[in-house]
Structures are given as C-alpha cells and as structure tokens.
Amino acid sequence: MQLTHRPVQPQDIAAICCFPQGPDELFYMFPKAAYPLTPVQLSEAIAQRSGSTVVEGDGTLLAFANFYKAEHGGVCALGNVVVAPAARGHGVARFLVQSMIELARSQFEAREVQVSCFNSNAAGLLLYPQLGFEPFAIVEREGPGNTRVALVQMKQAL
Known part of the structure; x- marks a missing residue:
C-alpha cells in the first residue's frame, strides 16, 4: 500500500474520532479528552495546535498527529498520535512519525x-526509540480512575 500524508481537512474529523478504541487508547492519544472522542473535542484541539496531519493509503484515512508545541527554530512536540485500528502493525505509525519529523524540519x-x-x-514505547528518540525524563501523571501513570518523555535532535 502506498502511504501519503497531507494536512487534515474538516471532512476527516469524524473518521479520526473513531480511531481510539476505548478510554485507554483515547488517553494515550489525547489525555484531556473524554471518551468517546467527539468532533468538537478534536476540532478544538486542532485549532489550538500546529501541523495537523493525516496519513492515507489507497484513499483511506489511516492515521493522525499534530504538534502541541511548535517553536520556529526550536522544539516541536508531537501529540494526538493515533492510527486506525485496521492499519496498526503495518508501518503506518512509523510513516506518520517520520512525516511529522520532516514537517518539523521543513515548516518550523x-x-x-x-x-x-x-x-x-507498549507500541509507542517500542516505536519511538526505533525512530531515533531517546528518553530524557519520566514524569508522574494522573491516569484514568485517578491511577498513577508514568509519562516517558523522549527527544530527537534534528
């Protein structure tokens, strides 16, 4: 399958909202959102962020990500990363993250x-180091149901 990427369009929003399969997956993608993800929640996040991008394969929407921080000449912080359930395990996340790195380089x-x-x-923790990201901090966050979770922060110099 030939993968391509492009800026998100308003008509993509409803499909992206179906990607997180349950509260845990939504928490990984978008910790501040309430399950199920709604077009309003996603549209508001897109409006506050930069570089919102989708991946397509054979005309089908497969993945989405953006930057919650995009400093020109500085740091771009990747967020809202999610892959359609049927596309997982096929290199789509790798293509998406590599596309976002290139966007950080070229646009910002x-x-x-x-x-x-x-x-x-686990999927994210295994993928990011393969793409050249190195952990630099672990911070405590509150997870679903007031649980303690660790947020592993990683970076890659460009």
Whole structure:
C-alpha cells in the first residue's frame, strides 16, 4: 500500500474520532479528552495546535498527529498520535512519525522533536526509540480512575 500524508481537512474529523478504541487508547492519544472522542473535542484541539496531519493509503484515512508545541527554530512536540485500528502493525505509525519529523524540519526549522508516551502504551514505547528518540525524563501523571501513570518523555535532535 502506498502511504501519503497531507494536512487534515474538516471532512476527516469524524473518521479520526473513531480511531481510539476505548478510554485507554483515547488517553494515550489525547489525555484531556473524554471518551468517546467527539468532533468538537478534536476540532478544538486542532485549532489550538500546529501541523495537523493525516496519513492515507489507497484513499483511506489511516492515521493522525499534530504538534502541541511548535517553536520556529526550536522544539516541536508531537501529540494526538493515533492510527486506525485496521492499519496498526503495518508501518503506518512509523510513516506518520517520520512525516511529522520532516514537517518539523521543513515548516518550523525545528532543532528538536519531542514526544511523550505513557508507560502502558507498549507500541509507542517500542516505536519511538526505533525512530531515533531517546528518553530524557519520566514524569508522574494522573491516569484514568485517578491511577498513577508514568509519562516517558523522549527527544530527537534534528
């Protein structure tokens, strides 16, 4: 399958809202959102963020991400990363993250890309180091049901 990426469009919102399969997956993608993800919640996040991007394959929407921080010449922080359930395990997340790194480089002239990943998100914790991210901090956060979770913060110099 040929993967491509492009800026998010309003008509993509409803499909992206279906990607998180339960409260835990939504928490990984968008900790401040309430499950189920609604078009209003996602649209508000997109309006406050930069570089909102989707990945398509054969005309089907497969993944989404953006930057919650985008400092021109500084740091871009990757957020709202999510892959459609049927597309998982097929390199789509890798393509998405690599596309976002290139966007940070070309559009924002970033010198560093950061990403944060919760301790229970094994797929993310395994993927990001493969793409050159190195952990630099672990911070405590409150998870679903007032549980303690660790947020592993990683960075990659560009």
